[in-house]
Structure formats: C-alpha cells, structure tokens
Amino acid sequence: MKEAVRVRQLVKRYERRVREPGMAGLLRSWVRPRTEAVVALAGVDLTVAEGESLALIGPNGAGKSTTVKILTGILHPTAGEVSVLGMNPTVERTRLAMNLGAIFGQRSQLWYHLPAGETFDLLARIYEIPSDEYRRRRDELVVRFELAPLLGTSVRKLSLGQRMRCEVAASLLHRPRLLLLDEPTIGLDVIAKQQIRTIIRELNQQEGVSVLLTSHDAGDIEQLCKRVVVINHGAVVFEDRVSTLKRRYLKRKVIDLRLREEVTALPPLAGVEVVKAQGYGVKLEVDTEASPIAEVIAHLMGALPIADVTIEDPPMEEIIAAIYRESRRP
Amino acid sequence: MTTVRRAVGMVRMAAAMLAANAQAALEYRVAFASQVLAMLINDAVWLVFWLAYFGRFPLVHGWSRLDVVTMWAVVGSGIGLGATVAGNALRLAGMIASGQLDFYLAMPRPVLPHLLVSRMDLTAPGDMLFGVVVFGFMVHPGAGQWLLFATFSLTTAFIFVGFTVLAQSLAFWLGDAEGLAGQLWNALTSFSTYPTVIFHGPVKLLLFTVIPAGFIAYVPVRVIQRFAWGPFLAVVGFTVLIVTVAVAVFNAGLRRYESGNLLLTRD
C-alpha cells in the first residue's frame, strides 16, 4: 500500500538570535551575535496511508504547524526523511503544490469581491488544468456541493457556510491526491460545520483523497479521521485510532438514568460517583478501572427501577486535554 | 469652574496617553528610530529640492526662500505635533465606519479627545523635529520669533486636528468617507506646502475658509517676518472657531451614530 505521507525521524532545530533588550543589547547582537538552539521537532514519525484520514493534534507550540510547513516544503528539515506523495517537499516544492489541496480555515483563497466562479477559473490556470477537464470537474463539483445558485454572487455576499463549500470545491478542482486541512471549520456555525465535515468525509471515502487534518476542534477529529497523532514538545506522544484514544485515555464513563419512580436511595458501588440524584433522574460517573462498566450496569439494573439508560463517553476535549497534561509531566 | 477643571482633566489625559504611546513606541526602539530618521531624510530631501527650485525660479511676489523655509518649518512642526498627540485623527472615518467608536463610547471619558490621543503617529515626531531644526538653523530667529514659532506650531496643530476631525466626521453621514476625507487632507497639505502667495481671487478665499492653508502657512510666515496684532489674533481666532465647529459637528454625528441611524458599510 502506498503512502501519501511518510515521515521518519524528523528533526527540526532553529537557531534563534538571542538579543538583550534596549539599544546596547541590539548593538552587541550585531557585533557578536549569539544564538540559542530551539528544538521544534525531536524525531517525529508520521504516516498517512493512501486514502487514509489522519488528524494531527497538539497544543499550541507543540510542533504541529512546523510539521505541516515542512510537509509543504516551506521549512527545511534539520534531519530525517520526509516524503509527500512520493516527492521530497524541500526539493520539489512547486511540483508538490500542484498536487496538493489545502484549506486554511483562517485564510480563504476566494477573491472576496468577485463570484467564486472567477476564482475557480483562476485556479484552473494556476494548477494548469486543461480546459475541458477543468470544466467537467467544475460542473461535477458544482452539482455535488450544490453551488449552482451561488456561483453568480460575489463571495462577500455569501454566508460563511456557503463560502466554505465554495472553498472546499476550489481546493478540489485539480484533483489533489492529498488534502491538507488547517482548522477548516473554525468560526462556522453548527450546521455549516456538519455540512463541511460530511462533504470531506464523503470525499475521503468516495474519491480516496488522503486527508491530513490539524484542528483544535474535537468534532472535526471525531467525524473526519480514523487515526490521530498527538504531538507535544516536538515529539509524538500518542498515535492510534480515534476509538482507542477514547477508550484508553479516559477510564471514565457517564451513566444517565431515567427512573420509573422517584429516587430514594442508591446502592453504594465501588468506583461509582453520584453526580446528580433528583426526582426521576440520576447521573453517575464510573471509574471503569475500578469497576468494569458491565458490572456496574448489571448492579444498577437489579437495584433500581430503570426506565431509560444512556451511557456516554467523556467529551473529546477532555481526552485531548488529559493527553496534553499527561505528556507535560516529565 | 467645571469647564476649567474638565479642560485640565483633558490635558492630563492627553499627557498620560502621550507618555503611554511614546513608551510603546520606544519598545521597538530600532523601528521607531528608523521611522523618524526616514521622515527626517524625506523632509530634508524635499527641502533641498525646493530650495534649488526656488533658486532657479524665484517667485515674483516677493517671497524669499527664507519665507518658504519658515512656512515648512511651521507646517512641519505644527502638523507633526498634531499627529503625534492626536494620531487617530486621520483614521477617524475608518473607525466610524467599522464601529470602533463603541469602545470609546463605553468609557467614562469624553469621546473625541480620548479617541484622538489614543494613538501616536510614529513618523510625526520626525516632522516636528525637522520643523524645529530647520527653523533654528536656516532662519536664525530671535527669541520673539521662537515664541511666535512655538505659538503657531500650537495653532497649526489645533487647526490640523480640527480640520481633519471635520473632514473625517463626514463618515457619520456618508458611510464611506475615507477616500474623500483623505483627499481633503491632501488638499490641505498641498496648499500649505506651496507659497500661498501664488494664489489669487476665489482660490485665496478658499484658503482662508474651507481649506485653511492660509492660517497654517501664509499668515504665520508674515507674522514671524514682522509681527502685527491683527493677523496674529486672526489666526488665534480662527483656531478657536475651527476647533469649536469640529467638536460640534463630531458630537452631532456621534448622536446620529448612537441612535443607530448610521449605515455601516463595512462587513
């Protein structure tokens, strides 16, 4: 199986100029420059298989954007092997750019005062797409993303969700094999987020476009990616499937009970903490290391007149926060 | 009594803002110094060029090169002073259009002075310095003339700020007034940097009313040459007038802004 992205032992060191404040410090730094080495990446391994969808996450300053910049050839690695779509980004940056799709949530590539169609035409030129191929692809995407009524309106008059759909379409005109997503749903409302995530998921599944996502949004990660790599302090601290992430990292589950009668007393159970017990509702937090969830459920079913039960995983944000916190410990 | 107290309060606030802005600028000492230096070189080259020009093509109406230099010195130090203290003056139209006034409206301080002094134009001190240096070295003034120079720098600063506030306040009624206000500003500086003596008739009237280059350049130069109470008081009087009108217009516009009638043209 081919790999869309292959990174082995990636190291990136910066030489930062150290400068004391004030005029004297500035002059001194000109006469005798002092540098300090900053290790941004301390040996990172990363693989995105072809057709796979991977999330790269980490707190700010962890090395995420450094990694992405190296993958796009903007920064040169200090050591290590980097291969993107079979190319070395440092050497073949332009050729890689021709085959890469990128959506930066913070920066649109659509020209604001013109209809999206104008940007599409421009992109056809920039990505050197033959005209008949371009027209076919554009019409296909317009249908797929329901852009027909939007194409004649200037981008600034579109809603944020509509703009994002145009943005995604724009990034796919040249049939990239790898799609880079950087905070793609930032600032969008809930409905728009769902729309975009659905589109990208379908693209990944139907067209086999590999996806590399960097995002702080847990929903993006959960819905778009099967695997996740967590980076902190320039090193990979976790790498596995998203489902494993949830199972391994938080040994907690939340049980929400709806009773047939008003609650009076609850049976004491090891590893179970009562969050709320009021009227017909009971909320419990279970430490699944102390008591396996199956046992707890069995006990509760036997002891209480249960009308309905909901078992929830802890929210993704908590899981990620736990990983960040854990990796901070020496 | 309260007006005096309020005035003192405003001056104190302006001084505090100025100090804060200056400190912020000095944080980036190199960038600030290079801005000021660039402005100085810019002004100096301008001066050399025009002196050379007037050397070759002297004016008929009796304005010597020294007069031209005096004009620039006053305009430079005056506008420089204005832009240093009230750096937000030229950005007012933009601030109105993008709703940034809300911030100042929420503050327990009079809106206009507060917002004007919140920013310092980093290149303006260069102009100020240039004006003073040129006046000292090329005009060789006496003590009385220095005093007049200082006074006129002050009046020019106020006229500049007043005029700018007036022009930029058009944004309260016109929505997108940045371009127009910018053009009015350009007009003022243009007419102030060429010897006003070359204009006659209706244009001259214009220069003492709508585009007060006459009070910024022409009269101060004449008075510094030879003092006369009439013109001097005219300048002072006009300064008071334009500031009063500017404040009134701004406040009228502000009332309109607060009532929500303003059409915001920015996204």
Place this chain on the structure above:
Amino acid sequence: MIRRPGGPWRLAGKVLGILGITVRARLAYLGEMVVRSLFLVVILFVFAQLWRATTAASDLKASTGFTLAQLIWYLVFTEAIAMSTGLRLGEVDQEVRSGDIAYRLARPLPYPMFHLGAALGERLLRFLVCLVLGSVVALAVAGPIHLAPASVAAALASALVAFCVDWVWSFALALLAFWFEDTSGVQLLYRRAVMLLGGMLVPLDAYPHWLAAVSRALPFKLVMYGPARLFVASTPAGLGRLLAAQLAFGAVGALAVAVVYRAGLRRVSAQGG
C-alpha cells in the same frame, strides 16, 4: 496522476491571470478610485499657479525647453504614474511578519509572481483612471497641447515597462521585512527618491545644473522623467534608449529580488517564522 509544473509561458499565463482577476475585482470600486484621484485637481492647479508666478514665466520655454502647458501635461503623466501605486506593499510587510506568507507558498505560484500580477493589475487600472482625470483637469487649467500619437504610444509603452521596473525595486525593498520589523521607512525613501530625483514635479531639464547632473546619473528618472518626457514630446525619439535602460535597471532589480527572496526564505527556515 501527478502533475508537473509547466515552463515560463505557463508562469506568465498565471501572472496574467492574477493581473486580470485583480483588475476585475477592483472595477467594483471604480467610483472610489476616482474620488481618491481628486488630488490631481489640486496638484495640477497649484502647479499651474506656481509656474505662472515665477519670474521666468515669460520665458519658460527658453529656460526649461517646455511651455507652461507642456509642463502641466508633463505633470499629468508623472502624477498618473506616481498616484497609481497601490497599497500592496504594506501587505508584503504584514504577510512576511505574521507568517501568512505560508498560505501563499502552499500554491504552485511563486510568491513574487503573485505580487507582480496583483500590483500590475492595480497599477494599470489606477494609471488609466488618473491619466483620464488628469487630462480633463489639464485641459481646464492649462489648455490643450499638441500630443503626437507616436509619442503618446511610446510614452505608454515605456510607462508599462516602468511599472514593472518600479515594482521590482519596491518589492525587493519590501522583502526586507524578512529582517526588519518595519520597512515603511525605507519604502518611503525610495518613493521620495523616484519623485525628486526622477523628475516627477518638474522635468530634469528645469533642474539647476548640479541637481540635473545627479538625477541624470541615477536610474530613478527611468520611472518618471523618461516616459513623461515622451508624452509631451513631438517625436518618439529616444524610446529605444529608454527601454534599454529600463530593462537593464529592471534586470538588476529582478536579480536583487531573487537573491533577497531566497535569503529571506532561508532565514525563515533557519530561525523560525
């Protein structure tokens, strides 16, 4: 299917694409552009009065080689060149400092080429607006002069080349943003040099001798004086020499951009952005 990027013709096509879309995007704001050009009315009027008030007014032609009307029309052309510079260079400053440049670098279009297309697009549109407006004002203020079609064509052609040359050097200076926090000072000085040593306000022929000598020795005249002089001249003589000089100056500038740009990217990679 992995695409390969095409050669220089493809690149030129991309630059033209950016140029075109910039023009189309700007056309929506034509009205605003006209308003911003009203300054022309002021400056042309001021200069007409200035020239009339000089002692040499009666024999301007003898001392400068130009009549009063020609001086005003000369100014129309130089002001159109001067006022057509957009605000794009502040953008370069900001893009480099904030790291937004990374967004542009992810596309298969070299960063300088993107800015070339955008800057030229804006400049051409602004220039035409200013030229038309300025001509109207000049007619009112100084009256018509004889404009030879061949000279006008020569002036326009050399102006186009001048725009590219001017851009190249401005951009090279703007790229100093890789090293310095604020390049606006040095950019201002460049603009001032072009203006005063390039003969914007007054043709070099009218300069005092020492200043004329200095200005003729420097390349700034290639951006202003060269094209504007052709505009009011009776023949397009000198076009060939002007174009050659412009292209040479531009080539050196392009080299400067290539060197500075490469060094800048290397610096970002070495020191972090």
